[in-house]
Amino acid sequence: MPDTLIEAQSVCRRYQQGGVSIAAVVSATFRLCGKDRVALVGRSGSGKSTLIHLMAGLDVPTSGMLRWPALGAAGTLLPGKISLVFQTPSLLEPLTVSENVALPLLMAKVQGDIGSAVADALATFGLADLASKLPEALSGGQMQCVAMARAIAGKPSVILADEPTGQLDQPTGRALLDALLAHLSGTATALVVATHDPAVAARMDTIWHMQHGTLSSTGSTGSTGSTAGCV
Known part of the structure; x- marks a missing residue:
């Protein structure tokens, strides 16, 4: 049975806004x-991004249990064990494409040939010719592909992608997802894609539904459930 990478039990997250919880x-x-290949679906404001941030260890639950059995403590997850892809590319403007992709590897002190890892990641998404360009010279679709290349370069155990195709046209989004799934085929890397696009969700094995902050599941892999409300 595959290792359990992330496990949650009755996890809740509350925020204070204008004196209201x-x-x-x-x-x-x-x-x-x-x-696991999971689509996290739900309307805007349903809690998808918050759940992604909790899974990545960027945020902490108000209550409930959240742990990473096969990965370690929350402070050790990023950027080596879990990679994040946001709806907007979030590239660093002063760095070239290859430098943006290399940065998490340098931060994680990855051993081995970082240059080769960067080149392989860029080639996966057909970006080899853009390696020396700055983000300002790229289209929106190209920048998002660079962000995805950055996510896979370090061979993480988990990739969490928050609406990665949300701002792309359908052909570009489909090509991005095709390349990602082909790259991950045969690997043990888990993938969670938050999306509102039924075509993207249909490519995953499991669908997790978020509605008003509550999580439920359909599909053949992974598992979710619902418990009592937040305290």
Whole structure:
């Protein structure tokens, strides 16, 4: 059985806004294992981004249990074990394409040939000719492909992608997803893609539904459940 990478039990996340307590994640119980391919779907404001941030260790639950059995403590997850891809590319403007892709590897003190890892990641998305260019010279689709190349370069155990095709036209988004899934085929890397696009969700093995902060699941891999509300 694949290793359990992320496990949550009755996880809730509340925020204070104008003196009012807002529940972004009401209750989330799930287990993410190696090789899982998960679509996280729900309307804007349903809690998808908050759940992604919790899974990455960028945020902490208000209540409930969240742990990373096969990965370690929350402070050790980024950028080596879990990679994040945001809806906007979030590239650093002063750095070239190759430098942007290399940065997480340098931060994680990855051993080995970083240059080769960067070149391989860029080639996966057909970006080899753009290696020396700055982000300002790229189209929006190219920048998002660079962000995805940055996510895979370090061979993470988990890739969490928050609406990665949300600002792309359909052909570009489809090509991005095609390249990513082909790259991950046969690997133990788990993939969670937050999306509102049914075509993207249909490419995953499991669908996690977020509605008003509550998580439920359909599909053949992974597991989720719902428990009592946030306290």
